Structures are given as C-alpha cells and as structure tokens.
Amino acid sequence: MSFVLEAKSINKIYGTHDNQFYALKNIHLQVQKGEFLAIMGASGSGKSTLLNVLSGLDKPTSGEVILDNIDITKAGDAALTKIRSENIGFIFQFFNLLSILTAEENVLLPLLLSKRNKNGLKGKAKELLNLLGIGHLHSAHPPNISGGQQQRVAIARALITDPKIILADEPTGSLDSKTSKEILGILRYFCDTLHHSMVMVTHDANVASYAHRIVFMEDGQLVDELKLKDKQGDRKQVITEITNRIEGVLS
Numbered sequence: 001m002s003f004v005l006e007a008k009s010i011n012k013i014y015g016t017h018d019n020q021f022y023a024l025k026n027i028h029l030q031v032q033k034g035e036f037l038a039i040m041g042a043s044g045s046g047k048s049t050l051l052n053v054l055s056g057l058d059k060p061t062s063g064e065v066i067l068d069n070i071d072i073t074k075a076g077d078a079a080l081t082k083i084r085s086e087n088i089g090f091i092f093q094f095f096n097l098l099s100i101l102t103a104e105e106n107v108l109l110p111l112l113l114s115k116r117n118k119n120g121l122k123g124k125a126k127e128l129l130n131l132l133g134i135g136h137l138h139s140a141h142p143p144n145i146s147g148g149q150q151q152r153v154a155i156a157r158a159l160i161t162d163p164k165i166i167l168a169d170e171p172t173g174s175l176d177s178k179t180s181k182e183i184l185g186i187l188r189y190f191c192d193t194l195h196h197s198m199v200m201v202t203h204d205a206n207v208a209s210y211a212h213r214i215v216f217m218e219d220g221q222l223v224d225e226l227k228l229k230d231k232q233g234d235r236k237q238v239i240t241e242i243t244n245r246i247e248g249v250l251s
C-alpha cells in the first residue's frame, strides 16, 4: 500500500554531543489518501517540531519523510520550495491572511509561487469560496470579516493548488467553540467526500474528535493511537475516550 505521506525513523536532536535532547525520537507515521489524522500531546511533546519536519520546513537529524514517493529530507532548497508550494497546503491558528488583499486574492496567493498554468484558477478560487459558504465575500478584505470567515478563506488558500496533503497547527485555536465546530466539520467533509488528506496538531480533545485517527506524543515519541473512523457513538463519548487516552499518556 502506498501512502500520501510517510515518516520513517525520524529523529530530531538538539544540543551538543554531551547534552543531547531528542525533540523527536524514532517516529514512524503513515497517512493514507483521504485520511484526517490528528496529533495530540502535551505542550513541548514535539507536535510542532513533527509538523515542521513533515512539511520540510525543518530537517530531521535522521530519517526520511516520503511525500508522494519523494524523500523531501534529501531535496535541495529550490526543489523543496517547489514541492512545498505545489504539494502541501498549510492552515494556521492565526489565518495568516494579507489584509491588503481581497479574500479571492488571498486564495490565489500560493499560485504566485508556483509556475503552473494559471488559466481558470480565478474560477477555481470562486468555486472554493462558494464551497466554503463565503462566495459572497470574494472581494472583502480580511479585517472586515469574522474569524470563522477568515479561516474559511485560509482553507480555500490551502486547497487552491490541489495539494497532496494539508497540514494544520491548531487551526481552530483562535475561534470560539461554535465556529470551531463548523470549521472542523468542513475539514472532515473535505477528507471524507473529496479525499483530501490532512494532518492536524491540537491539544484539544473536542477538536481531535473530528479526525479519523489520533496519534499521541510524549517527549518526542509516538506512544499511543486511537482510531475513530468506524466508531459510531456520539461525540461526547468519543471525547471522553480521547480525554482518557491523553490522561493515560500524561500520567
């Protein structure tokens, strides 16, 4: 079976020879097409470090990150920039939209970095904004729309290149709980229905409950896994189960 993204034997070591610190230790992780994977763990457990290594932003000390059959840890700077801009979509906690651009221009921004044919992409930006329920806001500027609407623009921006994988670090961390639920429902829909693949970092059990699968980190290692995809039950029950697992990891 081939995976969209695969991390093999990842170590990330900081510090000098006699004072080594493993930020990541022997990480093996595989993401399937259409999978929504959440990474949970306490503050300092290595979640962001892992996401940065998966995205090629940071190089591991050893190990491989295979994205669509290419080991990105071996790619040079120019190749990596191209791989990142064409194959990876990013969603951030604070949206990172440019205020001077309209919603539609923000969505189109990643394409400025990519040399691909731009014909028809304006139509695609409109289509994505429509799909996200904010088509009418295409010419609005980010400061004039709500946080939830801004995150929808950011999701459209992450999807405009048809990336192989979407990486998100606390994507609902600055939204209220009702808006968070809407955004997470959208992310889950994109994975379930449109077969996008996503890795999301969160410390929040409510947020993680929208994923198909959760892996738990402790001191740079993956220590547990919970599969939610085939669970029926109500969300409350799932959240309780996640919370119990985290408590197990932290105890």
Ligand SMILES: Nc1ncnc2c1ncn2[C@@H]1O[C@H](COP(=O)(O)OP(=O)(O)OP(=O)(O)O)[C@@H](O)[C@H]1O
Pocket: 014, 015, 023, 041, 042, 043, 044, 045, 046, 047, 048, 049, 050, 203
């Ligand atoms: N550049 C660096 N040099 C040294 N240590 C680092 C560096 N970057 C991260 N670390 C350490 O690696 C560990 C993991 O950090 P990381 O930011 O990945 O944690 P996290 O799980 O994302 O935490 P949070 O939930 O607070 O965002 C921490 O102990 C951190 O201090």
Ligand SMILES: [Mg+2]
Pocket: 047, 048, 049
């Ligand atoms: Mg972090």
